[in-house]
Amino acid sequence: MEVKITVNGRPLKREISPDLMLIDFLRNNGYTSVKRGCETSNCGLCTVHLNGIPVLSCSTLALRADGHNVTTLEGMQEKAKEIGGFIADEGAEQCGYCSPGFIMNIIAMENEWKSENKTSASEHEILSYLSGNLCRCTGYMGHLRALKKYFASQGIEITPKLEYTDDYTGKVK
Amino acid sequence: MANYIEEPKVDISKFKAVNNSFRKKDALALTSGKPVYTDDIASKDALIVKLLHSPHAHALIEDIDVSRALMVPGIECALTYKDVPDKRFTIACQAYPEPSNYDRLILDRRVRFVGDPVAIVAGEDEKAVDKALKLIKVKYEVLDAVLDFRKSKDNEILVHPEDGIKTNPFFPEQIKRNIVFYGETEYGDVNEEFSNCDYVLERTYHTVQNNQTPMEPFTTFANLDPYGRITIVSSTQTPFHVRRIIANALDIPKSQVRVVKPRIGGGFGAKQSSVSEMYPAIVTLKTGKPSKIFYSRTECFSVGSPRHEMEMTVKIGSTKDGKIRAMELHTLSNTGAYNEHGSTTVGLTATKSLSLYGRIPAQKFSFDVVYTNKVPSGAYRGFGATQGVFAIESIIDELASEMKFDPVKLRELNLLTPGEAVFMYENKPVNTCNLDKCIAKAKDLIGWDSKYPRKDMGNAKVRSVGLAMAMQGSGIANIDVAGVEIRLSDHGFYHMNVGAADIGTGSDTILSQIACESLGCTMDDIVVSGVDTDVSPYDAGAYASSTTYITGMAVVKTCEKITDQILTQSARMLGVSKDILEFDGKKIFTIKGADSEYKELSLFDLAAQTGSGSVDMISASESHFSEYSPPPFMVGAVEIEIDKTTGKVDIIDYVGVLDCGTPINPNLVRIQAEGGIAQGIGMALWEDVQFNAKGKLLNDSFMSYKIPSRLDIRNVRIYLEPTYEPTGPFGAKSVGELVINTPCPALANAIANATGVRLRELPMTSEKIMMALLCTQ
Numbered sequence: 001m002e003v004k005i006t007v008n009g010r011p012l013k014r015e016i017s018p019d020l021m022l023i024d025f026l027r028n029n030g031y032t033s034v035k036r037g038c039e040t041s042n043c044g045l046c047t048v049h050l051n052g053i054p055v056l057s058c059s060t061l062a063l064r065a066d067g068h069n070v071t072t073l074e075g076m077q078e079k080a081k082e083i084g085g086f087i088a089d090e091g092a093e094q095c096g097y098c099s100p101g102f103i104m105n106i107i108a109m110e111n112e113w114k115s116e117n118k119t120s121a122s123e124h125e126i127l128s129y130l131s132g133n134l135c136r137c138t139g140y141m142g143h144l145r146a147l148k149k150y151f152a153s154q155g156i157e158i159t160p161k162l163e164y165t166d167d168y169t170g171k172v173k
Numbered sequence: 174m175a176n177y178i179e180e181p182k183v184d185i186s187k188f189k190a191v192n193n194s195f196r197k198k199d200a201l202a203l204t205s206g207k208p209v210y211t212d213d214i215a216s217k218d219a220l221i222v223k224l225l226h227s228p229h230a231h232a233l234i235e236d237i238d239v240s241r242a243l244m245v246p247g248i249e250c251a252l253t254y255k256d257v258p259d260k261r262f263t264i265a266c267q268a269y270p271e272p273s274n275y276d277r278l279i280l281d282r283r284v285r286f287v288g289d290p291v292a293i294v295a296g297e298d299e300k301a302v303d304k305a306l307k308l309i310k311v312k313y314e315v316l317d318a319v320l321d322f323r324k325s326k327d328n329e330i331l332v333h334p335e336d337g338i339k340t341n342p343f344f345p346e347q348i349k350r351n352i353v354f355y356g357e358t359e360y361g362d363v364n365e366e367f368s369n370c371d372y373v374l375e376r377t378y379h380t381v382q383n384n385q386t387p388m389e390p391f392t393t394f395a396n397l398d399p400y401g402r403i404t405i406v407s408s409t410q411t412p413f414h415v416r417r418i419i420a421n422a423l424d425i426p427k428s429q430v431r432v433v434k435p436r437i438g439g440g441f442g443a444k445q446s447s448v449s450e451m452y453p454a455i456v457t458l459k460t461g462k463p464s465k466i467f468y469s470r471t472e473c474f475s476v477g478s479p480r481h482e483m484e485m486t487v488k489i490g491s492t493k494d495g496k497i498r499a500m501e502l503h504t505l506s507n508t509g510a511y512n513e514h515g516s517t518t519v520g521l522t523a524t525k526s527l528s529l530y531g532r533i534p535a536q537k538f539s540f541d542v543v544y545t546n547k548v549p550s551g552a553y554r555g556f557g558a559t560q561g562v563f564a565i566e567s568i569i570d571e572l573a574s575e576m577k578f579d580p581v582k583l584r585e586l587n588l589l590t591p592g593e594a595v596f597m598y599e600n601k602p603v604n605t606c607n608l609d610k611c612i613a614k615a616k617d618l619i620g621w622d623s624k625y626p627r628k629d630m631g632n633a634k635v636r637s638v639g640l641a642m643a644m645q646g647s648g649i650a651n652i653d654v655a656g657v658e659i660r661l662s663d664h665g666f667y668h669m670n671v672g673a674a675d676i677g678t679g680s681d682t683i684l685s686q687i688a689c690e691s692l693g694c695t696m697d698d699i700v701v702s703g704v705d706t707d708v709s710p711y712d713a714g715a716y717a718s719s720t721t722y723i724t725g726m727a728v729v730k731t732c733e734k735i736t737d738q739i740l741t742q743s744a745r746m747l748g749v750s751k752d753i754l755e756f757d758g759k760k761i762f763t764i765k766g767a768d769s770e771y772k773e774l775s776l777f778d779l780a781a782q783t784g785s786g787s788v789d790m791i792s793a794s795e796s797h798f799s800e801y802s803p804p805p806f807m808v809g810a811v812e813i814e815i816d817k818t819t820g821k822v823d824i825i826d827y828v829g830v831l832d833c834g835t836p837i838n839p840n841l842v843r844i845q846a847e848g849g850i851a852q853g854i855g856m857a858l859w860e861d862v863q864f865n866a867k868g869k870l871l872n873d874s875f876m877s878y879k880i881p882s883r884l885d886i887r888n889v890r891i892y893l894e895p896t897y898e899p900t901g902p903f904g905a906k907s908v909g910e911l912v913i914n915t916p917c918p919a920l921a922n923a924i925a926n927a928t929g930v931r932l933r934e935l936p937m938t939s940e941k942i943m944m945a946l947l948c949t950q
Binding site for chain 2: 017032033034035036037038039040042043045072073074077080081083084085087088089090091092093094095096097098099100103123127128130131132133134135136137138139140141142143144
């Protein structure tokens with residue numbers, strides 16, 4: 001069957017099988033930032049936006065996106081660079097395989113917060129929103145440091161505030 | 174034999190490139206989702222390869238019929254045991270000759286665990302392949318299986334009854350007893366020492382087959398190059414070993430295989446076995462077409478290469494003043510259906526645990542590694558040390574509790590010290606060790622003195638603290654070799670080609686920092702590339718915590734040669750003697766006080782001349798090898814809160830204090846440490862591995878195998894107490910594996926301090942804590 005899916009602003013008309021998953025549609029069309037890490041909707045690696053809302057593309061039929069807008073990290077390169085810079089400054093991308101899905105979900109969270117004119121949020125809100133994005137390399141602490149700094153740069157204060165500690169003495173700077 | 178070298182006094186704050194937290198060179202490519210991983214760069218026309226897995230733990234294939242599968246449109250081939258070379262090999266990625274048995278075929282008539290591949294199907298698309306897999310008819314003669322590793326030795330059921338398995342080291346005859354490796358070693362007289370002890374304790378600990386779960390599943394793409402050679406692009410930690418293994422598996426010359434490592438989505442040891450490469454390799458060899466395999470997460474669990482399950486029995490004795498006199502460890506290790514890393518992991522249960530107490534009068538270690546009809550195990554970060562440290566650091570607390578002695582003081586009284594030979598550590602002295610400082614810092618940071626052993630919070634909640642020490646190696650002494658090549662380009666920057674595999678840790682960046690420090694240049698002046706086995710110099714690979722220490726020294730040595738050549742060629746250009754020249758990274762100049770007039774030459778001008786022929790090209794290659802593997806050390810201290818009505822454990826605070834030598838990149842050291850601790854916490858508390866009665870793995874997805882999420886890991890703090898290792902690059906030791914070792918015993922000790930319940934089997938789930946609590950009430 002034929003579908004028309006707009007990916008990153010570009011309309012794609014494609015003949016697909018009705019059981020094709022959105023992740024396969026996207027990867028087959030060259031959007032390889034969308035990663036696969038499981039078959040049970042647990043890992044968050046395949047997160048994309050469907051009409052601005054984060055979805056797991058591994059468990060969304062491509063058909064569901066017919067006539068709708070899909071955004072992948074390829075369509076958010078500026079944001080990826082900005083958020084990625086904060087993550088990189090902590091060395092917290094490590095293998096990087098979970099980064100695209102993770103950053104797509106961060107962007108979704110930020111968009112929600114900004115639409116609510118939020119100026120502060122708790123650490124727990126971040127962790128809850130992003131808990132479906134698994135990472136096996138970093139132990140998550142570096143992500144949290146990066147996000148506290150990133151949101152501070154966006155005018156959203158995360159509480160409790162980040163304590164900048166010295167690696168050698170443990171003293172708060 | 175390496176001799177003791179006293180720690181030099183070096184101010185590491187003077188370094189310009191090392192001891193600095195540079196961003197990883199590939200960071201922004203990764204975070205912006207560029208196509209850099211195997212499946213992103215595999216050609217679009219690659220055949221899809223999938224495997225048919227055995228439903229039985231042990232069976233013989235009586236008949237297998239693929240004729241209907243081949244009738245599915247788009248199917249290119251369906252291979253069975255009849256189609257593969259009848260020559261056994263190992264998929265353990267280790268330096269040749271591999272200390273693992275050559276006990277595998279690509280496909281075998283005998284299947285030895287639930288999941289053992291039975292057929293390989295390749296076709297144009299996934300749907301066709303899935304359909305074809307269902308149409309393969311297999312008739313099995315189902316055999317009894319050995320599932321309990323405690324009953325495997327001398328069982329009448331043999332996992333490998335076949336003859337002619339090549340073994341290293343030795344003992345081929347033991348395979349007919351289901352034994353892979355066994356042995357014992359002792360110094361002093363443990364029995365004599367035990368008889369002089371006031372307290373003697375014996376306990377048994379059990380760890381399970383944890384899965385590494387790198388986020389990128391096993392992925393391999395195979396193609397033929399213009400010369401008809403097999404080119405493998407694969408998610409591997411060990412490109413050079415994969416080259417050998419694929420040649421062995423396909424029974425073709427090694428010159429006919431090329432392995433390319435792109436960016437890798439994590440490994441943690443999983444990809445130190447050549448799990449997925451052979452399947453597309455044989456498909457491409459047979460069909461002449463490109464092909465790829467991408468494991469499902471279920472396959473990563475059920476046919477991956479998890480941690481070795483081990484049972485460790487420890488006996489320990491002390492006098493009442495806290496002097497430990499003797500320790501004895503017996504380890505039984507389950508290698509599963511094939512022996513990958515079985516013979517080598519077992520030793521680390523002793524060498525990296527008993528050595529923490531390396532100066533006590535007597536120690537003994539004995540071991541058996543056995544085959545079973547379960548998932549074959551492999552390498553997982555820590556590599557046996559994790560299991561051994563869990564047992565040893567648990568029993569230290571158990572002994573202290575029995576003696577009514579402070580468990581930290583018991584450690585302090587018996588710690589190894591620099592300069593003293595450590596028998597279990599190849600009888601070599603340790604150059605650098607800050608364990609005493611690490612203990613003091615960890616105690617201080619966790620607030621030990623005010624929190625030990627427990628505090629009742631009311632409301633059925635109890636808080637407590639627990640502590641454990643750990644060590645690891647830095648590379649494999651006398652085995653690991655790494656090569657590095659550096660060329661000065663005609664524009665004055667350097668091209669550095671490494672065989673070391675950056676699997677996400679940032680080793681390309683770390684090695685560049687070492688080169689920058691050596692050559693006095695900037696990070697942008699170093700272009701780093703690797704790995705392509707046709708082009709890169711040999712490197713053992715990313716395992717055994719070796720890259721920073723071993724490859725890092727190869728970088729230092731190569732840079733020394735480059736500097737020497739720069740001076741030689743500059744002397745030619747300037748018409749002066751080389752002896753009076755100095756190089757500061759940017760220019761070459763005559764030293765002050767030289768008889769001749771001052772002359773200088775910029776590196777750029779020198780480099781430009783290498784492109785026009787008036788001076789020789791500047792390029793050098795060096796390799797490094799070490800007779801000594803300096804151990805990094807660590808202390809982990811945890812504060813937990815247990816809900817006594819549910820058994821739920823919350824981590825209030827986890828402090829890791831490390832002596833990893835000079836941190837080449839402190840950010841990356843911290844991330845390694847935080848990540849390792851998180852994995853260790855998962856192993857300690859949640860990551861369960863259960864099999865049904867027929868040997869089928871039950872925890873084969875993220876639904877049933879719970880790895881930590883960001884809601885579980887919120888309070889991990891890392892601090893460094895660095896020594897300066899004289900044999901390492903700018904004082905560095907290793908960090909990658911060490912960091913997974915403390916959570917299991919630290920948490921077991923904290924749980925015991927909170928509840929009085931001692932758990933000796935992992936994972937220490939809420940259910941187990943609750944059941945144990947109910948038994949004590």
